[in-house]
Amino acid sequence: MIACSTSNKKQAANTSELQKDTIPQECIDPVAIEFLGIDVDSLCVKEKELNRRDNLQKLFRTLKLDKYQYAQFIQDTKDYTDFTHITSRQKYFTITKETDSSSLLQYLIFKISDFEYIITNCTDTSYVPFNKVQEDIVVLSKKKKKKTKKIIPILYHPLQVAVYEKKIDTTAIKFAAVIQKSVAKTFKEHHIDPKIIEKLSKAYNGKFNVANLRKGDTLQFVYDQLSINGRFLDYGHVQAICCKTKKKQYYAVDYFIDDDSSYQYTDENGKYLKTAFIKSPLQKGGSIVSRFNLHRFHPVLQVEKAHLGTDFAAPQGTPIVATASGIVIAAQFTQNNGNYVKIRHDKVYETQYLHMSRFARGIRNGVRVQQGQVIGYVGSTGLATGPHVCYRFWKYGAQVDPLKEKLNVVKQIPKNDMSLYLQFFIVAKNILEKIPMV
Ligand SMILES: [Zn+2]
Structure with a gap:
């Protein structure tokens, strides 16, 4: 250069x-x-x-x-x-x-x-000349002044300015292991940065927690490592992962989706792993009987009172599920809400489920729940006229209408692109399979 x-x-x-x-x-x-x-x-x-x-x-x-x-x-x-x-x-x-x-x-x-x-x-x-702009004020008369601009070329020694960018090298790092004691211990034993665990789990977007793998489960993955002149710079993308438990295999492959012009983690069926909220907190959908409404006439109180939830009616005891993965931040009884559960999903969203007859087993403060997991059962505890779940949706600490939010419904690779996707998936799967297990 x-x-x-x-x-x-x-x-x-x-x-x-x-x-x-x-x-x-x-x-x-x-x-x-x-x-x-x-x-x-x-x-x-x-x-x-x-x-x-x-x-x-x-x-x-x-x-x-x-x-x-x-x-x-x-x-x-x-x-x-x-x-x-x-x-x-x-x-x-x-x-x-x-x-x-x-x-x-x-x-x-x-x-x-x-x-x-x-x-x-x-x-x-x-x-070389430097074009210096000189402004002068010329006094024409007592009241009139005129501004003039003159360009004065001044000679100087020019500098030669250039940008130098070091080339970033990307190396694909492959790793596969049968978990012995825990993922963390396996990583430590093989000198894999524990930060990678978080990266892997992020790819699954709460659909699967890599840290939950147990003895005998397997983990295979490929990720990018970035370096400059052979010196480590950072971790890049996780390209593909497969976690096998005794029950199931969980895939996440990084795939470029033309429609979105973005990379998405997808599973073996071409489903996006991106955070998605299930539309209804009821396992089988259920019907909405009262929508989010700032001016509703309250059936019990007989006054106009904002209804900050969406009511789904269902028979007493119908299972209520978490609409997205997260951490339970409340599972308690109050006079108005009855038995209710509140879940924090991320920095932006929280959801709340009111009037439960009872909580599901193990649901209490601080517990992590998966999307679709049963957290309680429909009832009419608190201020309610009949069995229903009042579903409340919080965004940045304020209640909003979930039906008006664009809450990324579970997306799927478009049908037309599926055959291409499946070809890609098989290549990724083969690469994962060929990584020698440690
Ligand atoms: Zn309600």
């Missing part, structure tokens, strides 16, 4: 003995920026940080770069980052040519992130 001129190299060879003495000790190992493609053999590289009270303008002045060079730099980098507002502690490198009497700036390099750098070559000795 940017290479030193050959004259520098020659100079380096001729004066290498001298250089040894004159290069100040604080010069850092040139390897630190070798990847930028700059030959720094005879130059001094220093890594620095902007002080708290510094800004770019001050830095340019200190480095003896003029205001035209500053203006050009801001202009050349404006699409990339706003250098007029760089923060203190901004990392940068100076590369200088050191002689007995002078220190000549060759390059100024800003580190934007671990893999992005702005390289400014300051060695250009040609002159």
